[in-house]
Amino acid sequence: MGDIAQGPGAALGGAVQSEGGRWSWIEGEADWVPPPIDLSQPSIARIYDYWLGGKDNYPVDREVADRIAAIDSGGREGARANRRFLVDAVESMARSGIRQFIDLGAGIPTSPNVHETAKAIQPDAVTVYVDNDPVVLAHNRAIAEGEPGVLVLPHDVRDPAAVLDDPRVRSVLDFSRPVGLLMIAVLHFVEVTAAPSVLGRYLRELAPGSQLVISAASSHGADPDAVAQLKAAYSAASLIFRTWSEFEALFDGLEMITPVTEIHRFTSGVALGGIGVKAGPRSEAG
Numbered sequence: 001m002g003d004i005a006q007g008p009g010a011a012l013g014g015a016v017q018s019e020g021g022r023w024s025w026i027e028g029e030a031d032w033v034p035p036p037i038d039l040s041q042p043s044i045a046r047i048y049d050y051w052l053g054g055k056d057n058y059p060v061d062r063e064v065a066d067r068i069a070a071i072d073s074g075g076r077e078g079a080r081a082n083r084r085f086l087v088d089a090v091e092s093m094a095r096s097g098i099r100q101f102i103d104l105g106a107g108i109p110t111s112p113n114v115h116e117t118a119k120a121i122q123p124d125a126v127t128v129y130v131d132n133d134p135v136v137l138a139h140n141r142a143i144a145e146g147e148p149g150v151l152v153l154p155h156d157v158r159d160p161a162a163v164l165d166d167p168r169v170r171s172v173l174d175f176s177r178p179v180g181l182l183m184i185a186v187l188h189f190v191e192v193t194a195a196p197s198v199l200g201r202y203l204r205e206l207a208p209g210s211q212l213v214i215s216a217a218s219s220h221g222a223d224p225d226a227v228a229q230l231k232a233a234y235s236a237a238s239l240i241f242r243t244w245s246e247f248e249a250l251f252d253g254l255e256m257i258t259p260v261t262e263i264h265r266f267t268s269g270v271a272l273g274g275i276g277v278k279a280g281p282r283s284e285a286g
């Protein structure tokens, strides 16, 4: 392994480990253990992991997934379609020259992940994963330990200042250059009224040429009774279904690269996706 650089991470109880100028975030405390998991409460990340065929889920999560399957059997297919959208979006951003990514609401690692996809096109790509679920953080940290250019942070995506002002983020991302900002299957946990100021704060910080990718649940064309049943069955969190125009409004102020489209149609709703770019003079991609 390489040198331990005394960067901002060191001051925060961790270290930025550098090898030939490349780095990865590692926990400073060798005895760090993930926080205990409350197995009586379903988790957004673990239910989604179950739909993707993962192993990091528990009976309490599968019970919610089964209740949902009785209303709408499209969970697994929808989750896979969402992952395809994510991978396509990261490939497209990396091909456009973007080399730094922030994945908000990253989820339990699923291959190919954002950093794998980005590095296949931009080998020196940097990815910052953000999530507030301890299981997600534990698994992503296990990956980050052996992977240069990957940083995993515990933050609430609804607190952009905490993410953007985190010295560890500042130490690895260059905000004078474009960033790919991903909010994939996470904004349906953020209130419709709260989202504009949250997104506005992230976007103000990002350089022209930065791209915003969003996928989220929508009630567009759905049976309102089925939507209501699904919301009641999803006991892991309050699930928010946006109208088409509420979803489109998430990209206000951006130029659309991929206009809002249906990623997957469920019987009780639809997953919408889109990609927008922050216009303005760009210095250079990267």
Ligand SMILES: C[S@@+](CC[C@H](N)C(=O)[O-])C[C@H]1O[C@@H](n2cnc3c(N)ncnc32)[C@H](O)[C@@H]1O
Residues within 6 Å of the ligand: 044, 045, 048, 082, 083, 086, 104, 105, 106, 107, 108, 130, 131, 132, 133, 136, 155, 156, 157, 158, 183, 184, 185, 186, 189
């Ligand atoms: C459905 S998963 C999506 C994972 C991944 N983005 C994907 O699309 O494959 C949603 C993720 O968002 C996280 N999440 C939900 N609300 C959050 C919040 N307020 N702050 C940080 N993460 C959040 C959950 O823990 C979960 O890992």
